[in-house]
Amino acid sequence: MSSYAKEKEIAIEAVRKAALLCEDVRKTIPPAMEKLDKSPVTIADYGSQALICHQLKLAFPNDPIVGEEDCSELKKPEMKEQLRIITNYVRKHYTSDDVTEENVLKWIDYGGGEVSQRYWTLDPIDGTKGFLRQDQYAIALALVENGDVKLGIMGCPALPDTNGHQGQLFVAVRNEGAYSQTFENNAKPTRLQTVRCDDSSNFRFAESVESGHCDQEMQISVAKKLGITTAPIRMDSQAKYGLVASGRAALYLRLPNPQKPDYRENIWDHAAGAIIVEEANGKVTDMNGKKLNFKDNKKMNDNRGVVVSNGEIHEQVLKVLKEM
Numbered sequence: 001m002s003s004y005a006k007e008k009e010i011a012i013e014a015v016r017k018a019a020l021l022c023e024d025v026r027k028t029i030p031p032a033m034e035k036l037d038k039s040p041v042t043i044a045d046y047g048s049q050a051l052i053c054h055q056l057k058l059a060f061p062n063d064p065i066v067g068e069e070d071c072s073e074l075k076k077p078e079m080k081e082q083l084r085i086i087t088n089y090v091r092k093h094y095t096s097d098d099v100t101e102e103n104v105l106k107w108i109d110y111g112g113g114e115v116s117q118r119y120w121t122l123d124p125i126d127g128t129k130g131f132l133r134q135d136q137y138a139i140a141l142a143l144v145e146n147g148d149v150k151l152g153i154m155g156c157p158a159l160p161d162t163n164g165h166q167g168q169l170f171v172a173v174r175n176e177g178a179y180s181q182t183f184e185n186n187a188k189p190t191r192l193q194t195v196r197c198d199d200s201s202n203f204r205f206a207e208s209v210e211s212g213h214c215d216q217e218m219q220i221s222v223a224k225k226l227g228i229t230t231a232p233i234r235m236d237s238q239a240k241y242g243l244v245a246s247g248r249a250a251l252y253l254r255l256p257n258p259q260k261p262d263y264r265e266n267i268w269d270h271a272a273g274a275i276i277v278e279e280a281n282g283k284v285t286d287m288n289g290k291k292l293n294f295k296d297n298k299k300m301n302d303n304r305g306v307v308v309s310n311g312e313i314h315e316q317v318l319k320v321l322k323e324m
């Protein structure tokens with residue numbers, strides 16, 4: 001019997017429903033709303049968070065959920081129409097008889113929990129800019145205990161697998177391996193393994209699409225020093241972790257953008273992806289080789305940048321970074 005069996009079952013079902021909602025919204029390319037920090041959010045981000053938080057709360061009422069979104073903007077009178085649309089999408093994808101505007105707001109705000117001894121962290125749509133471009137995005141959910149990620153689920157509805165089938169669901173439980181499967185019910189999971197260095201066709205690196213989220217120039221020079229001369233795979237969201245876990249890239253570099261020295265990474269942008277790569281025999285640290293901190297805060301205040309590798313090249317990447 002797997003550890004965290006109930007958590008895994010509920011989390012997979014919640015992410016699967018959210019994925020259907022997001023794909024439904026994506027067909028229409030919704031207008032982006034702007035948050036106070038000027039970053040975009042859509043009706044799908046809110047709908048996905050409402051669905052997932054409510055399902056988690058029903059099953060695990062005592063677990064705090066640390067989610068990216070909150071309702072402060074949505075509660076404003078001028079957002080009434082947006083809230084109505086969100087509620088309709090939630091109703092369509094969720095057979096619960098208490099889907100009302102009031103409850104949807106309440107469910108989204110279940111995501112206002114604090115980092116604790118045991119908590120969930122949720123990015124209802126990671127890569128919102130990718131989602132808006134009809135590109136890659138991920139629904140990322142992780143369970144953390146004593147600062148250690150125990151379970152990670154990542155839904156990538158727009159990501160094709162190696163057979164060209166669109167939509168990959170990644171699942172990892174600590175010490176039990178990482179798997180990917182399609183979104184169908186009862187789909188057969190395939191065990192994941194990072195790429196070996198002698199597999200030259202997959203010895204590539206991944207980075208963000210948005211140049212503002214990282215330091216693409218520096219990333220390309222680091223990759224060159226490691227002998228990676230092919231162009232980077234530019235992809236939005238934690239789907240990049242999925243590429244490394246499934247051996248389609250050896251490295252994902254996320255070095256801080258020099259123009260934004262005060263930016264700190266959010267736990268929900270990394271927790272699910274990190275366990276999926278680690279359980280596929282990969283390695284994840286910050287650019288100084290420090291473990292990512294999921295123990296203290298929503299922001300990973302003492303980490304700088306993120307390095308995700310197949311494991312084999314990790315020390316070498318850190319050495320190159322140190323020398324630069």
Ligand SMILES: Nc1ncnc2c1ncn2[C@@H]1O[C@H](COP(=O)(O)OS(=O)(=O)O)[C@@H](OP(=O)(O)O)[C@H]1O
Binds near residue numbers: 039130209211236
């Ligand atoms: N300056 C800066 N540095 C690093 N990271 C940042 C920065 N600004 C934003 N973000 C976060 O990046 C998340 C999306 O990351 P991606 O790797 O998908 O970026 S990209 O879309 O490919 O550019 C994005 O997640 P979502 O908001 O969930 O899309 C943000 O949390």
Ligand SMILES: [Mg+2]
Binds near residue numbers: 039128
């Ligand atoms: Mg965002």
Ligand SMILES: [Mg+2]
Binds near residue numbers: 126268
């Ligand atoms: Mg994100």
Ligand SMILES: [Mg+2]
Binds near residue numbers: 068123
């Ligand atoms: Mg997000």
